[in-house]
Amino acid sequence: MDAIHLVHAPVGCGYYTWGTRRHLGDGYNWARPGVLENEANHRRHCYTTAMSEEDIIFGGTEKLKQALLEAFRINPGARGAIIYNTCSTALIGDDIEQVAREVSKEVGKPVFACASPGFCGVSQSKGHHEFNFQFYKWLLKYREEHPEVCLKEEEKTPYDVNIIGEYNIDWDEVVIVPLFEKLGLRILNVFTGNARLENLFKLPDASLSIVHCQRSATYIAELIKQGFKVPYLRVSLFGIEQTAKALRDVAAWFGEDKMRRRAEEIIEEEITAIKPAVEWYRERLSGKKVAIYVGAPRVWHWPKVMEELGMEVVACMTTFGHREDYEKIIHRVKPGTLIIDNPNEFEIEEMIETCKPDLFLTGLKEKYLVRKFGVPTLNSHSYEKGPYAGFRGFVNFARDIYQAVAAPVWQLARQDF
């Protein structure tokens, strides 16, 4: 969040990642004296080397170095930078790591080079994987060279935890972080929603990692476990039952009765607060059929959530699920549910014809297609009006689902005219 993200590529690669997904943050730069910018630092500007034909032919490392130095001068509030290469700059062999080292030395701020050419791996999942490994490796080195970035021994507490794989989509963090804080934990890091570089350096100094998105970030939790003996717990933070289980699991890991009791109190308090609303929605959503097509983990986070709303999951699809994700999906859905790996539009259309869902939880690109088939949708990547996680977010989730299903337009579309 407080870093400069510089995409070393022709212009499009940077352009499309500029202000798209709603991974929000609270660190802002100044627009003018006394006026903060309209969006958080990491979403406000798009930095790119905008490689030209000439640069592609003669190589772009010099341009990259100069660009990064300029970016630091223009954005003095940035605490560091992450530079990414893409298909074309990887193919021409620009050494971005060398540039990162040189610039880091020159400006005295951390610079991480992430090799992420688009043709690498089967899907964006490889990008998560690569980022985790490369970032961890770099992190270790940086901690070694700059021991001051580590958490000091005397500042450590046994209740320091990392929340890993939580990207603060539409401020999910606002509901998730307080739940754990109320347990008496100190959240060192959220990897990487609204994250600050200075905190990320302290990732290995925690006592426990709580892993939410288990596709994109278990890697780093596992690495920290191997390197620093920091264990991790896998949790789901969607819906009542799963969020409650997460709190109980974490409390049980610490093994203190006080914390266990605290967990029960929090759960009771939260459930009491949201119960009337959830029941109101459940009454109206019972028996509806739902199909889910998101990245990967949410497809297995959500079947339970749908059950809590009385809905039946008829089809599950993921964009980049691995074997492990499909095992989890199969474990959590009823037998006979249709499961497709990375469907194309044609397969989605076939699914709609055969499964006839009343609701399709999917992203932006597919939602307009299935609407043509008269099927309501919900933007499940960036949410419609989040946050959706935790107890309070669950009411938002239920509300948006109800709004999608109950809108009079679908009835009007079915009428003969």
Place this chain on the structure above:
Amino acid sequence: MINQVKEIPIEGITYKNLKIEKKPLSREYVPPPPELVPRANRAVCIDPGHTCMPLGAMWATLGVHRAIPFVQGAQGCTTYVRYTFSRIFREPATIANASFHEDAAVFGGRKNLVRGVRNLVCRYQPELIAIVTTCSSEVIGDDIHSFLDEALDLMEEELGPEVREAVKFVVVNTPSFAGSHVEGYNRASREFLKALARKSGETREHVCLIPGMMTPGDIRELKHMMELMGVSHRVLFDISETLDCPLVGMPDRIPYYPPGGTPVEAFVRAGDAQAIFALSPDAGSAGAQWLDRRYKVPAYVMTMPIGVRNTDHFLRNVAEATDRPIPDRLRWERGIFLDAMADTLHYTMMKKVALCGDPDFVAAATWFVCELGMVPTYILVGTKSRRAEEDIRQACEEYGHQPVVMNGGDQFEWEYALKNDIPDVILGHSRCVNIAREIQVPLVRFGFPVYDRVGYQREPIVGYRGGERFLARIVNAILDHQYPDDRTHQ
């Protein structure tokens, strides 16, 4: 309590009660070093004013009936473009991808293209496939034409010789490092005509229009004007019924294809047209000029018909090319437009306006704001264009303005200028939202891309009627922002 409605269940957490505290990253505002403000002095591009070339080629392809772009590159090159189209049009956009992985990067994309095209033909039965190349396939040096020959040979073996007739192929080379999305559209306009247009020798009395990256609403307005003129016409790359379609409940059959789009046949017949109009000089003139050179179809390359002068100019040229008079009905529309301009002149005259967008849109809009008596101050032309700059100069010379033109600059440069010399209104696209909020100036959205408000893709800004709507939007934005209510009640 009297007259109370039934209670609506509580909402979890609304935006209102999220209460996020904005935390500044530095103690105070530090202006950027002055020497780093102009784009020309910087290696880093901050907030680019344009995107990549393949997008333009895909945009054009999606305006053709049952046509699918096949992107020879990695998946992201397709995903993000589909994402952009979905955001702008709120419609599905079917685009196929060769799905490059490490092996393609090492051994080339032959296998991907040959197999991919075959799958696409078998499952989607398209009438046309446009192979759109990307940075990676161009850097690797894929020989697309020979791959395509091979794919066709194999498909002929498998599916029979009909396949050669049933599916047409167009190859558009669009390495992003060599130009912007505008250039991508321009190249597509040329390649489509090159691959498909023929001259049969029969004279057909119709004109072709290449709209450029106009919205569905704009294209419908063009058709409306041509109908009033009584001119038989064909809009090439007509997205008005492919990227703006009704909700039908359940399509007759799958896969879903939007009902509209320019038929392939219209491209074939373009060689016999009476004239071809490129209404976005930077996005479409290559196609028109090629047709002129090759088949002697007179090409009219003109400023987008936004505002009075540009629409007049367009219609006069249509009249000249087709030898038809301009009907009274269009004169009536022009009169209404002028009437609206007269009614609102006190709100528009001498207002400072900053413009930002693609060259064709910005050049035409500059003419329009000059006609409204507004004063253009800072004009960012997102893609460097000599033609647009000349057009802007001509307009400003005629009306006596001296704006700063940032031709091919980035938004950072433009933004900084605006912060130091705040205009009354901004004409720009959705990427200008932040700057408009920060300097508290109303933003009138137009051009590419508009995705953060609804309905813009359906509302025309071209022609007299579109101009009248555009004017109303500009004036209402100024009224909302600058005038207390009791001064707007006349």
